[in-house]
Every structure is written in structure tokens, then in C-alpha cells.
Amino acid sequence: IEASIPEGQRAAWRKYSAQEFKTKDEFDSEVVKHIETTLARSLFNCDEAAAYAGTALAFRDRLIIEWNRTQQQQTAADPKRVYYLSLEFLMGRALDNAMLNTGMKNIASEGLEDLGFRMEDVISQERDAALGNGGLGRLAACFLDSLATLNYPAWGYALRYRYGIFKQEIIDGYQVEIPDYWLDFNPWEFPRHDVTVDVQFYGNVRKYTDGSGKQISVWENGEIVTAVAYDAPIPGYGTKTTNNLRLWSSKASHGEFDFTKFNSGEYEASVADQQRAETISAVLYPNDSLERGKELRLKQQYFWCAASLFDIVRRFKKSRKAWKEFPNQVAIQLNDTHPTLAIPELQRILIDQEGLEWDEAWSIVQKTFGYTNHTVLPEALEKWSVPLIQHLLPRHLQIIYDINLNFLQYVERNFPKDRDMLSRVSIIEESQPKMVRMAYLAVIGSHKVNGVAELHSDLIKTTIFKDFVKIYGPDKFTNVTNGITPRRWLHQANPRLSELIASKLGGYDFLRDLTQLHKLESYVDDKEFRKEFQEIKYANKVRLAKYIKEVNGIAVNPSSLFDIQVKRMHEYKRQQLNIFGVIHRYLELKDMSPEERKKVQPRVSIFGGKAAPGYWMAKTVIHLINQVSKVVNSDKDIGDALKVVFLEDYNVSKAEMITPASDISEHISTAGTEASGTSNMKFVLNGGLIIGTCDGANIEITREVGEDNIFLFGNLSEDVEDLRHHHFYGEFQLDPSLDRVFKTIREGAFGDAGQFSALVNSIVDHGDYYLVSDDFKSYLDTQKLIDEAYKNQEEWLTKTITSVARMGFFSSDRCIDEYAEMIWNVEPVKVQGQES
Ligand code: 7GP
Numbered sequence: 001i002e003a004s005i006p007e008g009q010r011a012a013w014r015k016y017s018a019q020e021f022k023t024k025d026e027f028d029s030e031v032v033k034h035i036e037t038t039l040a041r042s043l044f045n046c047d048e049a050a051a052y053a054g055t056a057l058a059f060r061d062r063l064i065i066e067w068n069r070t071q072q073q074q075t076a077a078d079p080k081r082v083y084y085l086s087l088e089f090l091m092g093r094a095l096d097n098a099m100l101n102t103g104m105k106n107i108a109s110e111g112l113e114d115l116g117f118r119m120e121d122v123i124s125q126e127r128d129a130a131l132g133n134g135g136l137g138r139l140a141a142c143f144l145d146s147l148a149t150l151n152y153p154a155w156g157y158a159l160r161y162r163y164g165i166f167k168q169e170i171i172d173g174y175q176v177e178i179p180d181y182w183l184d185f186n187p188w189e190f191p192r193h194d195v196t197v198d199v200q201f202y203g204n205v206r207k208y209t210d211g212s213g214k215q216i217s218v219w220e221n222g223e224i225v226t227a228v229a230y231d232a233p234i235p236g237y238g239t240k241t242t243n244n245l246r247l248w249s250s251k252a253s254h255g256e257f258d259f260t261k262f263n264s265g266e267y268e269a270s271v272a273d274q275q276r277a278e279t280i281s282a283v284l285y286p287n288d289s290l291e292r293g294k295e296l297r298l299k300q301q302y303f304w305c306a307a308s309l310f311d312i313v314r315r316f317k318k319s320r321k322a323w324k325e326f327p328n329q330v331a332i333q334l335n336d337t338h339p340t341l342a343i344p345e346l347q348r349i350l351i352d353q354e355g356l357e358w359d360e361a362w363s364i365v366q367k368t369f370g371y372t373n374h375t376v377l378p379e380a381l382e383k384w385s386v387p388l389i390q391h392l393l394p395r396h397l398q399i400i401y402d403i404n405l406n407f408l409q410y411v412e413r414n415f416p417k418d419r420d421m422l423s424r425v426s427i428i429e430e431s432q433p434k435m436v437r438m439a440y441l442a443v444i445g446s447h448k449v450n451g452v453a454e455l456h457s458d459l460i461k462t463t464i465f466k467d468f469v470k471i472y473g474p475d476k477f478t479n480v481t482n483g484i485t486p487r488r489w490l491h492q493a494n495p496r497l498s499e500l501i502a503s504k505l506g507g508y509d510f511l512r513d514l515t516q517l518h519k520l521e522s523y524v525d526d527k528e529f530r531k532e533f534q535e536i537k538y539a540n541k542v543r544l545a546k547y548i549k550e551v552n553g554i555a556v557n558p559s560s561l562f563d564i565q566v567k568r569m570h571e572y573k574r575q576q577l578n579i580f581g582v583i584h585r586y587l588e589l590k591d592m593s594p595e596e597r598k599k600v601q602p603r604v605s606i607f608g609g610k611a612a613p614g615y616w617m618a619k620t621v622i623h624l625i626n627q628v629s630k631v632v633n634s635d636k637d638i639g640d641a642l643k644v645v646f647l648e649d650y651n652v653s654k655a656e657m658i659t660p661a662s663d664i665s666e667h668i669s670t671a672g673t674e675a676s677g678t679s680n681m682k683f684v685l686n687g688g689l690i691i692g693t694c695d696g697a698n699i700e701i702t703r704e705v706g707e708d709n710i711f712l713f714g715n716l717s718e719d720v721e722d723l724r725h726h727h728f729y730g731e732f733q734l735d736p737s738l739d740r741v742f743k744t745i746r747e748g749a750f751g752d753a754g755q756f757s758a759l760v761n762s763i764v765d766h767g768d769y770y771l772v773s774d775d776f777k778s779y780l781d782t783q784k785l786i787d788e789a790y791k792n793q794e795e796w797l798t799k800t801i802t803s804v805a806r807m808g809f810f811s812s813d814r815c816i817d818e819y820a821e822m823i824w825n826v827e828p829v830k831v832q833g834q835e836s
Pocket of ligand 1: 288
């Protein structure tokens with residue numbers, strides 16, 4: 001490593017080199033120092049927010065020491081690194097995670113108590129880092145945790161959005177979007193004003209032939225925007241490895257302020273460039289599984305890909321290895337198609353800037369990239385118009401055309417008889433205007449393509465990428481079933497359960513090897529264990545009930561069956577099926593005599609999730625849930641038999657409280673539409689059972705926990721096409737129970753029926769694309785089974801404990817090891833602790 005300090009002075013340097021705190025006293029001294037100096041507060045004006053800030057800064061210092069050490073050792077070892085390019089990282093809160101991963105939470109709790117604060121209150125001061133929408137972004141966050149824990153040299157790359165996903169407020173039953181000012185105080189990031197990249201947009205391509213007769217392309221006269229790096233340390237659990245998440249922020253290339261313009265009186269124009277440049281990293285697009293072809297979004301994608309690749313190439317060049325070594329040093333994973341421009345960008349760097357020949361460059365590109373697909377929904381598959389790319393990235397469009405030409409020639413040679421094949425697989429869709437199909441470009445430019453659960457990986461091979469399987473053979477396509485980090489989703493979210501498990505398994509090793517959970521099966525009949533397990537579930541429900549009372553003003557009985565569906569609002573996830581089921585339950589309760597009603601299993605139906613701001617149908621479902629909630633909760637006949645709750649602003653930190661409180665959670669997508677799902681894993685790991693369709697990872701969860709421990713219902717994915725046909729030809733009879741639900745809605749039982757007519761009509765008149773009516777009866781029958789099963793608390797408990805014991809497969813550590821072996825070909829690098 002190059003060192004800027006001369007040999008003679010290094011001893012002094014080392015002597016004073018920063019040390020991480022080890023004891024409670026050292027911790028307290030750090031906290032007080034930060035509160036008094038960094039924050040300029042004192043013991044006379046230190047509130048919980050300041051206590052949080054002081055604690056966070058103390059931990060940040062600690063992480064940064066380990067981060068520095070990790071980077072130095074990784075630089076010295078110069079191993080192959082993984083770069084995870086994701087436009088979303090849904091990190092949630094960092095403090096609790098940092099304390100648990102470094103093993104310092106107990107010390108910090110005691111220390112804070114000395115200073116007059118309770119850990120819980122301090123933790124809850126932190127705002128979520130909500131740089132993501134849903135599953136795809138949270139998966140990326142789990143992967144970072146696993147990569148660091150398993151000591152893989154890995155970097156995440158994303159954008160530093162000034163506004164993360166909007167904050168959701170429910171006003172009069174409607175979703176209202178409020179900006180998320182998460183950067184007001186964010187102690188977890190380090191601005192690196194010395195790490196910048198100039199990124200070009202627009203301009204033109206000039207071609208000429210050099211002395212040796214070689215064609216050269218120069219992209220010039222564009223507009224330059226500067227990317228500034230902000231780094232966030234990612235600590236592994238129980239290891240010294242602290243990896244990096246690098247977020248790019250945009251600013252004007254010539255500084256933020258144009259003095260000439262200011263001096264000539266153009267005050268607004270003097271800052272206009274800066275504002276324009278900043279717009280690029282200003283907002284996270286709040287769409288989940290829904291693509292909007294907006295120019296700014298394309299700008300974001302290129303800005304981030306270009307800055308990240310420049311950084312990666314710069315790091316590679318430091319090692320002075322030959323270009324052909326690039327794929328042996330660098331693995332880049334594309335989290336869905338959002339970073340696909342990295343493919344033509346790397347090709348451009350290699351041929352235009354580094355002077356490699358096309359074929360040599362292309363072979364490097366293909367070996368470097370891997371692509372993960374997260375959805376088969378057609379509305380989520382990215383396409384960009386050719387004129388837009390031509391305008392914004394003229395050189396990239398040429399390269400994309402050349403990639404396509406080579407590819408189509410190859411296809412033509414190998415499939416001379418299938419003339420249609422060429423237009424089917426072309427990167428360019430011959431529409432008006434022409435479109436670039438990003439998923440095809442991603443497949444063509446990568447050496448491996450994976451889906452995120454077995455069914456989904458099979459589906460992509462038989463639907464959207466069918467032709468590519470023929471072209472490349474099946475080996476290019478693989479599956480890595482998703483997972484979740486047990487550190488956040490068990491240890492942090494459910495500390496008592498984690499402790500109970502540790503007490504039986506002889507320590508916390510299971511947090512690093514989740515398969516050890518299987519040993520819990522021998523405690524299924526252990527009275528003491530069962531009692532504690534049940535008490536923990538109850539306490540978690542009490543905690544959620546308290547929150548619901550505080551925030552929603554609804555009193556729910558913690559002994560009721562808690563039925564939870566929290567996830568992004570989308571028709572394919574079918575929250576409408578759930579709420580129609582709730583209405584049906586309500587009507588049934590109304591039909592009963594008071595005596596009969598007393599005998600039913602009381603239930604609380606809990607919903608939460610955000611709708612994309614422009615997605616009217618999803619917003620209508622939110623509205624309906626809130627209206628039903630109003631009516632049911634205030635109906636004196638019903639009492640505790642049924643309560644309906646919509647939790648506003650569902651996010652990661654709320655998920656940590658909600659997940660451990662479920663008895664049943666709902667994962668009820670139309671079969672074949674939910675690529676995997678990951679909250680399904682979180683709920684079962686925390687001792688809740690699932691009602692679900694045969695979709696995504698539900699199938700593998702069933703295989704692991706056993707059919708007796710999950711409530712499956714509904715049509716299978718292979719039947720979906722036929723069923724849709726039946727609807728199309730009107731060969732369908734609406735289930736009478738659903739018909740009654742619709743009648744009730746139409747009669748205005750939940751407010752002005754007009755508001756819900758589009759929702760009802762989508763099922764009755766417009767083909768019921770998501771097959772709500774087809775699955776309704778089976779759904780209700782299964783909910784009945786659940787009511788019955790829950791009455792036998794002993795058997796229920798056995799099911800939940802058994803399920804927890806069988807969830808070992810769903811750790812994101814297992815996923816990351818699979819990616820490392822099958823796709824990245826990388827090895828861990830163990831970081832050594834500080835030498836004394
Ligand atoms: C989600 C999938 O819907 C979910 O099933 C999966 O578990 C998750 O990715 C992680 O693989 N997809 C998205 O969140 C998304 O935005 C559009 O997909 C690209």
C-alpha cells in the first residue's frame with residue numbers, strides 16, 4: 001500500500017492511531033465528548049435526540065476504525081471483489097444493528113443508563129434510511145449484512161437520494177404522501193469530497209480513423225455533472241470486516257455558484273446549474289413493480305452506473321494487472337435491470353478509452369456481470385425509447401446497436417430456420433418509437449442470470465427468457481432462493497426469542513449458521529420451553545397492541561388471533577382479497593346471535609403498506625380498508641370478535657415490531673406473480689404461520705416446514721392462463737359470498753360506493769386479471785381452518801416451534817454463499833483485529 005506518511009513518522013502515527021472503545025467507561029466518554037463538542041450540548045440540554053446522536057457518533061467512529069482496517073487489508077490482499085449495483089438499499093435503522101453486530105449493545109445500554117437514558121428510547125430516535133421501495137431494496141440490505149458477516153470483500157453502490165421513499169399519512173382514510181427528509185441528521189455517512197467522478201450527458205459522437213487505420217469514437221460536447229461519494233460503513237456480525245456502501249450525490253461540475261452570473265445581477269441563474277444537477281440524486285422513484293419511462297430516471301441510472309464503474313475501474317487499475325484479469329478481480333451483480341447501462345458503459349470504457357478490441361472487451365464484459373431478475377410482471381420490465389437514449393447517451397446507443405448486431409448475427413447462424421426468433425430476441429423492439437429492452441441487454445451482457453425462488457427461476461426460463469434458454473443453453477440460467485438476515489430479523493426484531501434460542505443451543509452461533517435452528521425440534525415437547533416461547537409471542541403482541549392503541553386509537557385484545565398483511569400495496573399481492581374476506585367475516589358475524597358470536601375466534605386483521613402515488617387502484621384498496629376499519633371497529637355488535645387496523649407508514653423499523661407479533665401472516669399473491677417474497681420468511685422465523693398461495697418462496701417454505709405447518713390455498717400457477725381465458729369468454733360464475741360482499745359495498749355500507757366501483761368492476765366486468773373471484777372460496781375455507789386450528793393452542797404452538805426450527809435454509813448467508821460460488825467466484829478475506 002502506498003503510504004503518505006514517511007517511514008520515520010509512522011511510529012508516532014501508530015501510537016496515536018484511533019482505538020475503538022472497549023469498556024463502558026470508554027463508551028461513555030465518547031458519547032459525552034460528542035454531545036459536548038460535536039453537538040455543542042451539555043448535561044443541561046441533552047434530550048433523547050442528543051443522546052441518540054452522541055451514541056450514534058460514538059458507534060460511527062468505532063465502525064470507521066474497523067472500516068479503515070478492512071479497506072487497508074483488502075487493498076493489500078487485492079482479492080476478487082463483489083460489487084452489488086442496486087438502485088435501492090432499504091437499510092432501516094443503523095444504530096441497533098451496529099451495536100448488535102459489534103457485540104457492544106450491553107455495554108452501551110449500561111453506559112446510557114449511567115448517563116440517564118434508556119436504550120429503547122434512544123434507538124427509537126433514529127429515522128429509517130429508506131432508500132428503497134420494498135422487497136428488492138430490502139433484499140439488497142440483507143445481502144450487505146451477509147456479505148460483511150461472511151467476510152466477502154464487497155461494495156454496494158447506489159444513489160444518495162435526498163428524499164427516500166415518501167412518508168405515508170392516512171387522512172380521512174386516504175393515503176397522503178409527505179416528503180421524507182431523512183438527511184436532516186444522518187451520522188452514518190461520510191462525505192468523501194475527494195472522491196468524485198465527472199459524468200457526461202448529451203453531446204455528440206465524433207468518429208475518426210487514427211494513424212494505424214483504427215476507427216476511434218469520441219463522445220464530446222456533453223453536459224458534465226459531478227458525482228460525489230458518500231460512504232456508509234456496513235459492519236458484519238461477529239467479525240472485524242466492515243464493508244462499504246457507496247452512495248453518489250450529484251452536483252454541478254463547476255461548483256455550486258456561478259459568480260459571473262451573480263455579479264451581472266442574474267441571481268437565480270447563478271444557482272440554477274447546481275439545482276439542475278442536484279435533481280439527479282434528489283428523489284427515489286416510489287414505484288414498486290411498475291415502470292415509468294421518465295427521462296430523469298434514465299439519467300439517474302446512467303449517472304450512478306457511470307460513477308460506480310469509474311470507481312471500480314480506478315480500483316482495478318491500481319493493481320496494474322492486464323485487462324484480461326478484470327473478470328478475475330471484479331464481479332458486478334445487477335440488481336434487476338436498473339443498472340443495465342453498466343454493460344454498454346464498461347464496453348465503452350474498454351474500447352473507447354482503454355483501446356481494447358471489441359471482441360476482447362466484450363468477453364471481459366460478459367464474464368464480469370451477473371443479472372438477477374426480480375419480477376415477471378410485464379409492467380415492471382424496463383424499456384427505454386431509442387430517441388431518448390440517442391439524445392441522452394449517443395455513444396451508448398451505438399454500442400447497444402453493435403451489441404445487438406453481433407448477437408443477432410450469432411442467433412441467425414445458429415437458428416437459421418426460425419426467422420421470427422430475430423425480432424423476438426432483438427434488444428431493439430420495433431415499435432413506434434423503437435424501444436431498448438433492458439432485460440434482454442442484461443441477459444446478453446451477463447454470464448449468469450438468476451431468479452429469486454425456484455418457481456420464479458423456472459418461470460423466467462419458460463416465459464420472458466424462453467428464447468434465450470434456447471440460444472445460450474440452460475446453464476446460463478440459475479436460481480438463488482432469497483433469504484433474510486437473522487441478525488436484524490430475529491436477533492434485533494425479537495431479542496427475547498433470540499435469547500431463548502441461544503439458551504437452548506448454547507450460544508448465539510445460530511445467528512451465523514441458521515441451520516442450527518433444527519436442534520430446536522428436540523424442545524418441541526419441553527414444557528418450560530413451550531411456555532417461554534408462548535409468553536414471548538404474547539409479549540410481542542402486547543407491544544403491537546399498545547402501538548395500535550397509541551397511533552390508531554383502536555383497542556385490540558392481544559389474545560385475539562393477529563392476522564397481518566404488510567407489504568407494498570399492489571393488485572397482484574391481493575390485499576383486496578384479504579379485505580373482501582374481512583367484509584365477509586363481518587357479514588357473517590352480523591348474521592349471528594350474540595351467543596353464537598361469543599363462540600367465534602376473535603381476530604384482528606392488520607394491514608400496512610404504501611401504494612405508488614400514481615397507482616389509483618392500490619390507493620382505492622387502502623381507502624376501502626380504512627373505511628371497513630371505521631365501520632367494523634365502531635359496531636357495538638362486533639366488539640372484540642373482529643377488529644380491522646391499517647398501520648400507516650409501514651417501513652423497516654415498523655416491520656421489526658410488527659413481524660414478531662403475528663399469529664398468521666398473508667402471502668396471497670396470484671400464483672406465478674410474486675417472484676419470491678421475503679416477509680413470508682421473516683414471519684415464520686418469528687413464530688407465526690402463513691396463509692398463502694403456491695407462489696414464490698411459499699413453496700420452498702412449505703417444503704421446509706412441512707405441509708401441516710402452513711395454510712395453502714388457491715389455484716396453481718399452471719392454471720392461471722386457462723382461468724383468465726374463462727373470464728375473457730365470460731365463462732364464470734361469481735362466488736355467492738363474494739357477490740354478497742360486492743352488494744354490501746355497492747349499498748354504501750363503507751361510504752360512497754362510487755369510490756369503489758372501479759375496484760369491484762375490475763373483478764366483475766373486466767376479466768379479474770388477478771383471479772380474486774377464483775380463489776375467494778378457497779381463501780375463506782382456509783381462513784375457517786385457521787380459526788379452528790388456533791383454538792387448539794397447544795397444537796398451534798407445536799406448529800410454530802417446529803416451523804422456526806425448520807427455517808434455517810432461509811438465511812441470506814446461504815444465498816450469499818450460493819452467489820459467491822455459482823456466480824461470482826469470490827472467496828472470503830478474513831480481516832485481522834488491531835495489533836496491540
Ligand atoms: C421483489 C419481488 O416482488 C419479491 O417477490 C421478491 O421477494 C423481492 O423482489 C426480492 O427478490 N421485486 C421488487 O421489489 C421490484 O421492485 C421490480 O421488482 C423490479
